[in-house]
Amino acid sequence: MVKDLASTTVGVFRVEGKLYAYENTCPHQGGPVCQGLLIPRVEEKLNASQGAEGFRFDESDPRLVCPWHGFEFSVKTGCHPGKAEIRLTQFEVEEEGELVYVRV
Numbered sequence: 415m416v417k418d419l420a421s422t423t424v425g426v427f428r429v430e431g432k433l434y435a436y437e438n439t440c441p442h443q444g445g446p447v448c449q450g451l452l453i454p455r456v457e458e459k460l461n462a463s464q465g466a467e468g469f470r471f472d473e474s475d476p477r478l479v480c481p482w483h484g485f486e487f488s489v490k491t492g493c494h495p496g497k498a499e500i501r502l503t504q505f506e507v508e509e510e511g512e513l514v515y516v517r518v
């Protein structure tokens with residue numbers, strides 16, 4: 415879900431029951447990152463000789479893909495998987511009953 419809160423647009427995501435909230439601004443060039451695709455983490459299976467044996471998909475650690483240039487971010491950490499210093503701006507989020515509070 416993406417919502418305007420005050421002067422900030424925020425994306426809120428639920429993963430395994432926990433909420434995560436991020437500013438809808440990509441650290442690369444400012445794209446609307448929270449409106450990108452959500453995909454499972456992709457892992458390549460390797461055999462003992464380091465040969466590829468296909469892919470598996472980890473739904474427990476989804477990735478948010480910025481629609482402008484394809485940078486990926488872990489929804490759980492807000493970090494780019496290859497360069498952790500490239501990260502989304504995260505906000506505190508709480509849930510009380512049916513209400514969700516985001517501190518911006």
Ligand code: FES
Pocket residue numbers: 440441442443444445446447480481482483484485
């Ligand atoms: S602005 Fe998001 S990947 Fe470039």
